[in-house]
Amino acid sequence: QVHLVESGGGLVQAGGSLRLSCAAPGSIFSISAMGWYRQAPGKQRDLVATITSGSRTNYADSVKGRFTISRDNAKNTVYLQMNSLKPEDTAVYYCNLCLEDEYDYWGQGTQVTVSS
Numbered sequence: 001q002v003h004l005v006e007s008g009g010g011l012v013q014a015g016g017s018l019r020l021s022c023a024a025p026g027s028i029f030s031i032s033a034m035g036w037y038r039q040a041p042g043k044q045r046d047l048v049a050t051i052t053s054g055s056r057t058n059y060a061d062s063v064k065g066r067f068t069i070s071r072d073n074a075k076n077t078v079y080l081q082m083n084s085l086k087p088e089d090t091a092v093y094y095c096n097l098c099l100e101d102e103y104d105y106w107g108q109g110t111q112v113t114v115s116s
Contacts, residue, residue, distance in 0.1 A: 002028070002105040004095045009110030012085055016114070020080040022095030022107055033098040034071055034078040038091035038112075045094065049080060063089075085114045 008020040020036065035050035049069035050058045057069055068081040078095065095107035 004107035006095050006107040006110045009112045011113045014116050016085050017083045022078045024076050024097050026076045029076040030073045035096040036080045037094045040091040087114045087116045090114050
């Protein structure tokens with residue numbers, strides 16, 4: 001069982017910033033793709049950003065230019081820097097680890113609430 005530990009969520013005013021962190025097991029982190037997804041109440045879980053083991057990134061159109069995903073292989077941690085937050089960014093954010101394009105693991109989720 002792969003255990004992902006997320007942190008950094010909270011309440012912030014519109015226009016503010018938050019940084020999410022997700023720590024993963026060191027044995028597989030460096031060879032895994034990592035990602036952040038979010039799920040608002042009553043909606044499906046959507047991709048926010050992903051980063052490959054080679055640090056290639058991909059973003060949802062709704063967050064391009066505002067969010068930045070990065071990884072630190074020495075700390076086995078992936079980050080999501082969120083700037084210029086909007087009320088529509090309010091959701092539970094989930095960390096994802098994808099191993100060998102086949103095995104998916106999820107964190108427990110962290111709540112991000114953006115007030116207007």
